[in-house]
Amino acid sequence: MVALLLFITLFILLLLGFPVAFTLAGVSIIFGFFTFGLDLFNLLPLRIYGTMTNYVLISVPLFIYMGVMLERSGIAEKLLNTMALLLGKLRGGLAVAVVLVGALLAASTGVVGATVVTMGLLSLPAMLKRGYSPALATGTIAASGTLGQIIPPSVVLVLLGSVMNVSVGDLFMGAVIPGVSLVVLYLLYVIGIAFFRPDLAPAIPDEELKVFRGAGFAKRVLSAFILPMILVLAVLGAIFAGIASPTEAAGVGAFMATLLTLLEKRLTLKVLQEVMRETTWLTSMVFIILVGATAFGLVFRGIRGDEALISFIEHLEMSPYGFLAFVMVAIFIAGFFIDFIEIIFIFIPVVTPIFAKYGMNLMWIAILVSMNLQTSFLTPPFGFSLFYLKGVAPPEVTTNQMYRGIIPFILIQIVMLILMITFPELVTWLPKLMKD
Structure with a gap:
């Protein structure tokens, strides 16, 4: 009952709009005081110090730095423009370019917000100018920009x-x-839409393609692709x-992103400060959310909430699946209301012991959770990627168009x-192969 009361108090305060990190820590300390006393x-300090x-967590600031630096380097802009003109002859070529660039940026940065905003600023005006359906354009950008949730790093x-x-x-x-x-x-969907509804995803005009494919065409293509590929291969x-x-690879990635920005002549003191x-x-x-989650985990286990939950699941005789x-x-539902960081630090420590007790592959579970979080990131009305994109979209793009575009x-x-x-082998096959 105490564990249930802890959860209810926490979610009521979160829904009332209190900051997640301080709510987690504050509620946990109050309940923990009545559970452990002054002990x-x-x-708590020992747990926090251990975290x-x-x-492993040292890689978080390094990957974030890598993503933000790459965003400032201008490499994404060059890559998107080159890919769009390279595929411009195809119907829907610009949308295909957005998906491929989204995947490359995801493999280069791993930071969703930066990718969605960057691609929204660069590609949405270009797609609307060339006659793309606002729904298809926004849906493609939001979905492609969120690939950083699942594609490593x-x-x-x-x-x-x-x-x-x-x-x-x-x-x-x-x-x-x-x-x-x-x-x-994603590519099959975009190409299918362009084939059956060419009016929604027209090709780029021939005049524009002729200018692009003039002198220095091969050099421009190589320079656009080679830098991000170096970063992906390095990490x-x-x-x-x-x-x-x-x-260690995150450190290499952070250094390489800085070096690539320098090669692009974008590395200034102002950019570095930003x-x-x-x-x-x-x-x-x-990390402040992580501190709150550590306090929550300590108290939840201290009041034997994990044992009560396992007992409850066993009482229901629920199968592993x-x-x-x-x-x-x-x-999926929690993703409508709270960010993925809170979900990872609140939900996952609670359910992991139960998955382990069922003998399920925790690596497979983690990838499923990541894919699920990516889905909730896109789902109306609270999808965070939609908020990021709406913030940089032109005024004529309506929220309703964005919702219609993201559903497919x-x-x-x-x-x-x-x-x-x-088919769990989709997740487990490659790690097994690499170990063998």
């Missing part, structure tokens, strides 16, 4: 690995096939080849989630 203030010295996967005590390197490898499959499904190649841990300020702000937000369905639906992509992601549940 709470001996236990703050977690080697994803901050979501780093946090899940830390919370669930699963190798981040294994998670990165396990996410490759689902991430690539999702990109392929993911080092991890998959076993040369570096994810944390990147460091943004990185500090985002990292502080993640029944429990998995229950958790997936709960995370949500359905694609649900199909992908069902395939991953039905």
